Amino acid sequence: MTPSVLKVKLGANKIDAVLINKNTASSVTNVEWNCLSLKQSLRRSAISFAWCCLFLTSGCAVTPETLCPNGQKPAINDLLYLGTATPKGIVNPEDWLQFLKISVTPRFPNGFSFWPAQGQWQSNTGIIVYEASYILNLIHPNDGKNETAVNAIINDYRQHFEQEAVLRVQSPVCTSLNKL
CATH class of the missing domain: 3.30.70.120 (Alpha-Beta Plaits)
Structure with missing residues (x-):
């Protein structure tokens, strides 16, 4: 099996990924993805995670009355x-x-x-x-x-x-x- 390296470059609106074969140092493939949907998906996930944490821990507040x-x-x-x-x-x-x-x-x-x-x-x-x-x-x-x-x-x-x-x-x- 030939060892390969994936090099990723993050741009403002795209991600460039190049898969390089280490033995030949040649570029096997160059792929460009549109980041907009990835950014939106990550942002939605982060917001959902924050709301879940807030909701789940809201009942955990300790007050002097409970102590x-x-x-x-x-x-x-x-x-x-x-x-x-x-x-x-x-x-x-x-x-x-x-x-x-x-x-x-x-x-x-x-x-x-x-x-x-x-x-x-x-x-x-x-x-x-x-x-x-x-x-x-x-x-x-x-x-x-x-x-x-x-x-x-x-x-x-x-x-x-x-x-x-x-x-x-x-x-x-x-x-x-x-x-x-």
Whole structure:
């Protein structure tokens, strides 16, 4: 059997294919196909494949509702990282507690947690800043009312303590509160 090579050249509207016999280096055949129908066929196949993938995976979405075990409810866990360095000094513990009383407690009267932390971040000027901070932990239903409340707390803190930024980390969680 004589070894042969098929050389294919793709053009804008055609495909040239040449079958070459390796022993004689002669062209055995030169075939030209019209690509338009091939391109249309490939395009239709790709679109059909994309729609099938979308349809088949649409029922596979995982939401917190599907992940929460019996007795637990889906919620959002917001962690706010609130720096204490201000142009006038630092946010002292009395100022912090006053802020909680005025801005956070009315919006989350059912409760929240906070703790002091140390951290670093890069300012708008590119300088690495080390500072004490507070982390405020808010767990709440995923709704517009609570989203507005969290954004209001962030804006209040930034304005009141002249902060360049507040970091917000938001995660879906499952919650349960076991009372006596």
